[in-house]
Amino acid sequence: MKTLITFLLVLPLCAQDAPKPAQDANKPAQEPAKPAEAVAPAAAPAEAAPAGESWLKGSLQIGYRWIPNIDGSLNTYRSVVNLGEGLRLLDTDFTLLNPSKRFFDRADVHASSWGGDPYNTLRVDVQKSGAYRLTADYRSIAYFNFLPSFADPSLSQGLLLDQNSFDTRIRTTDVQLDLLPNKWITPYVGFSRNTQFGRGITGFHTGFNDYPVASLYSDQTNTYRAGVRIELGRYHVTLEQGGTTFKDDQGASDAGPNAGNFTGLFLGSTLPLNSLNELYRVRGDSIYTKALLAANPYSWMSVTGQFVYAKPRTDINYTEASTGTFYLQRILQFYSAGQDVLVGDANLPHVSGSLTVELRPLRRLRVVEYWMTDRFHNAANALLAENLIVSGAPLTDQQLLSDRLVLNSNREEIDAFYDLLPQLTLRGGYRFEWGDTQVRAPILTGLALQSADLRRNVGIAGVNYRIGQKLRITGDAEGSSSDQTYFRTSLQNYEKAHIRASYDLSAEWRLAADFSLLNNSNPAPNVMLDYSAKIESASVFWTPKAIKWANLLADYSRSAVRSNIIYLVPQTLSPTPSIYRDNGHSLSVVAGIKWFSLGGSLYVSSGSRPTTYYQPLARFNWPVYKHVEWITEWRWYSMAEDFYGIENFRSNQLTTSLRFTR
Amino acid sequence: MLNSSLTGLSRAAAGIVLMASCLTISAQPPAKSAEPAKPAEPAKALEYVGSETCKACHEEIFNNLQKTPHSAIETGARRGWDQKSCESCHGPGSKHAESASADDIKNPAKLAPGQVDRTCLQCHLNQNTPVGRLASGHAKDQVACTSCHSVHGAGGAKLVIHNKTEINQKCSTCHLTQWASFNRPYKHRLPEGAMSCVDCHNPHASFRDDTVRTAFGNEPGCLQCHSDKRGPFVYEHPVLRLEGCTACHDPHGSANPRMLTRHEVRLVCLECHANLPIPVAQPPSLGGVPPALHDLRSPRFQNCTICHTKVHGSNVDRTFFR
Structure with missing residues (x-):
């Protein structure tokens, strides 16, 4: 990250090194066009600053945010909004055109929300025509999640605690360097990193009790890749070799005494945790090989395909030491201390391939055949050594554990597109999905593995109608009747439809509508799944030409989810429906009148978890000077839940900033 | 419910086709009045005229294009369109240059999306991102490349x-x-x-x-x-590998914490782990478990992830306790 920022700071210096940029920039524009032979292919004057254009263009917005109040639950506010008070670099977006073309032709930089905000982004794109292109993307997101309604068995006792909570930061970096872009052979290298670091609360379960304990999260994944793109007229190939390294050092600890969630007496004794030290030390690596093929062998035929082989593996070292009063059902005794050590490994060879062929036998007809397969096989082994102190004496045990998961998944689809009219295209098709899997069987069945198959036949239809860019209607639908699926909730007998339309009523008005539907059912006697999700949306965009100081953007969406499925209540062994309902209304409006904008968004839902979430805003943009704008924005965040009033919050925020443009 | 939805869909589809027909009829150019037949002229072969000819009338578009990566077409000989970048997409322009009529030049904006895509994919078929374009949802829904990409770089020097x-x-x-x-x-x-x-x-x-x-x-x-959810784990949670994250999460947004598909954690879990065996006559479903002893009336057992903390996969315990 430091390297990136240093690079960012150095870029303007490189650009400024060029003497007399204005004259240099003018020169090519004033010269007459050279004959074709005189132009060197690699010397593309693409991004030179033309006459009259600045070598630096962009904007910078710096401001201060006040948060006078956060009423209600601060933890919910942080879980949902998480914006803080203070000076911020709200946004910057600039382009450097290097007149000297030394080192680079052009650099684009965009950064937002720096200076303490929970979401920081940075993107840098530097290129020199015909020589290289370097892109770097960085994102840092604060992940705070602490909601008692999620996992708090002590809520009825008045304790507000989320026993699965996080206060971490996730950082993602991606850098890619393409050499000789637009040449016959383009090599490239890339690097990605994802890290998570922070604290939280997790559960520790042993015997008949479970305890909320402090947790430390620390993991990092690095991905390295290098490849080459080869373009040979009608045939193109990309070959890429990559690899990853992974490490996870999560730990949990507690200094006790911790009564846990079971606070009563068990066989006349409480079950406290006096101390805990738990450490995961997972190290992983993988390689992958990727090959992409694209070809236009004939004017009536196109072919694309890809093949990927990956082999991720992990090595696990786990240690746990705990003291307290625990009960172990296996020996029907209490024990006072436990020490577990586990070493293990898991390997998951994973092969994927796909092939697409498009045939154009007639001018109006296209046929697309698609085939895909995805196969993996996880084989894992672990050795667990347990050492317990039972009535003052050690009791040791060792278990050799193993597990596997196999999936062979395939899909074949054929679609025919027919241009019935120049404006109207019809589509029809058929898809067959099939596969088989082996997974670990439930504990009490006495089996090691359980198998299941997938057989799904899907019919497909679609229509597309358009008049230029003015009117556009797209509809597609698919339906399936399956006799075998993997899970009770999988798509089995389903219908899916989607209709989308947009209409440019005039140069000032744009209307759009979107409708989607999914019905799924599984009539098996012990499942009785009946699921339906329907969403309707409409939007209006108004930008009057005559009244340049007014505009309107409004979106409304209504969603309805209805789900019924049967499960068996363990304590009564009676089948009971799991019912879920969600009826949501969502509205976003922004109306602009000269320097003022008013609007915001709201979400109101009823059903299983009634919620309202309002985010109104008012903005004032005043052009102070030719290149300076004063922006002041007021926002109101308000969330209320009918069933979990303890998590409601409200907050006012005022942000004032200056935006400089050049 | 299903029937009513299907009926609604059928009506919607019929409405679309009807509306399309009406709009198509209304969009047809009016019939030309009968004119005396002219003697047939020999058709001229279409020829490439070069970008400088195009620039004479379309200077702003040409200048915009030169600021974009597409300028490589104009200046590089590799693709065979040097000095003819405009005609690489619009086709030979000799007739249009003579008549100045928009009818005499190929305008991708007025082509069917499939034809637009073919024009772009002549060069871009192999690049990492569009390699599977032929089978993509956007291609099936006839969303052409130009719906998102500004080929001339209008409004800036970027194509996207x-x-x-x-x-x-x-x-x-x-x-x-x-x-x-x-x-x-x-x-x-x-x-x-x-x-x-x-x-x-x-x-x-x-x-x-x-x-x-x-x-x-x-x-x-x-x-x-x-x-950190990638694994591979010693004990995988099969649904993650077989159905993906969306089996339990709504990644776009939800009213439920952690973007879950249900308002309570236990219902997310119990809909698969239903304690109900599938009858022998039925194909097997994964995830069913024999009746457990959890008393769901107790808050301890209403939040499955309090104990089953490693629900995305565990390296230590087959029941995801640790």
Whole structure:
């Protein structure tokens, strides 16, 4: 990250090194066009600053945010909004055109929300025509999640605690360097990193009790890749070799005494945790090989395909030491201390391939055949050594554990597109999905593995109608009747439809509508799944030409989810429906009148978890000077839940900033 | 319910076809009045005239193009269109140059999306992102490349926007229902500008459903940021591998914490782990478990992840306790 920022700071210096940029920039524009032979292919004057254009263009917005109040639950506010008070670099977006073309032709930089905000982004794109292109993307997101309604068995006792909570930061970096872009052979290298670091609360379960304990999260994944793109007229190939390294050092600890969630007496004794030290030390690596093929062998035929082989593996070292009063059902005794050590490994060879062929036998007809397969096989082994102190004496045990998961998944689809009219295209098709899997069987069945198959036949239809860019209607639908699926909730007998339309009523008005539907059912006697999700949306965009100081953007969406499925209540062994309902209304409006904008968004839902979430805003943009704008924005965040009033919050925020443009 | 939905769909489809027919008829050019037949002229072969000829009338467009990566077509000999970049997409322009009539030149904006795509894919078929374009959802829905890409670089020197906020605005103009989900309280941080739609989706194509990007070669793109969930684990939670993250999460947004598909954790779990065996006559379903002893009336057992903490996969315990 430091390297990136240093690079960012150095870029303007490189650009400024060029003497007399204005004259240099003018020169090519004033010269007459050279004959074709005189132009060197690699010397593309693409991004030179033309006459009259600045070598630096962009904007910078710096401001201060006040948060006078956060009423209600601060933890919910942080879980949902998480914006803080203070000076911020709200946004910057600039382009450097290097007149000297030394080192680079052009650099684009965009950064937002720096200076303490929970979401920081940075993107840098530097290129020199015909020589290289370097892109770097960085994102840092604060992940705070602490909601008692999620996992708090002590809520009825008045304790507000989320026993699965996080206060971490996730950082993602991606850098890619393409050499000789637009040449016959383009090599490239890339690097990605994802890290998570922070604290939280997790559960520790042993015997008949479970305890909320402090947790430390620390993991990092690095991905390295290098490849080459080869373009040979009608045939193109990309070959890429990559690899990853992974490490996870999560730990949990507690200094006790911790009564846990079971606070009563068990066989006349409480079950406290006096101390805990738990450490995961997972190290992983993988390689992958990727090959992409694209070809236009004939004017009536196109072919694309890809093949990927990956082999991720992990090595696990786990240690746990705990003291307290625990009960172990296996020996029907209490024990006072436990020490577990586990070493293990898991390997998951994973092969994927796909092939697409498009045939154009007639001018109006296209046929697309698609085939895909995805196969993996996880084989894992672990050795667990347990050492317990039972009535003052050690009791040791060792278990050799193993597990596997196999999936062979395939899909074949054929679609025919027919241009019935120049404006109207019809589509029809058929898809067959099939596969088989082996997974670990439930504990009490006495089996090691359980198998299941997938057989799904899907019919497909679609229509597309358009008049230029003015009117556009797209509809597609698919339906399936399956006799075998993997899970009770999988798509089995389903219908899916989607209709989308947009209409440019005039140069000032744009209307759009979107409708989607999914019905799924599984009539098996012990499942009785009946699921339906329907969403309707409409939007209006108004930008009057005559009244340049007014505009309107409004979106409304209504969603309805209805789900019924049967499960068996363990304590009564009676089948009971799991019912879920969600009826949501969502509205976003922004109306602009000269320097003022008013609007915001709201979400109101009823059903299983009634919620309202309002985010109104008012903005004032005043052009102070030719290149300076004063922006002041007021926002109101308000969330209320009918069933979990303890998590409601409200907050006012005022942000004032200056935006400089050049 | 299903019948009524299907009936509604049928009516909607019939309405669309009817409306399309009417609009098509109304869009036809009026019949020309009968004119005396002219003697047939020998058809001239169409020829390439070069970009300088185009520039004479379309200077602004030409100058914009020269600021974009497409300028390589004009200046590079590799693709065979040097000094003819305009005609590389618009076709030979000799007739148009003579008549100045828009009818005499190929205008991709007026072509069927499939034809537009073929024009672009002549050069771009092999690039990493559009390689699976032929089978993508956008291609099936006849969304042409030019719906998102500005070929001439109008409004800037970029062929496509890179600013996350602008990307989201672009996608949301069509994907209204998806964007509405981001008004919900628990969502990925797209409205805040921390992420964009293309961080998770490859708009060109993916061999995964819903054009979800791939990470580490062939795994779901979700793992690019949530790589601690990648594994492989000693004990996998099969649903993650077989159905993906969306079996339990609504990644666009939800009113339920952690973007869960249900309002309580136990219902997310129990709908699969239902304690109900499938009858022998039925094909087996995974995830069913024999009756457990959990007393769901106790808050301890209403939050499964309090004990089953490693629900995304465990390296130590087959029941995901640790």
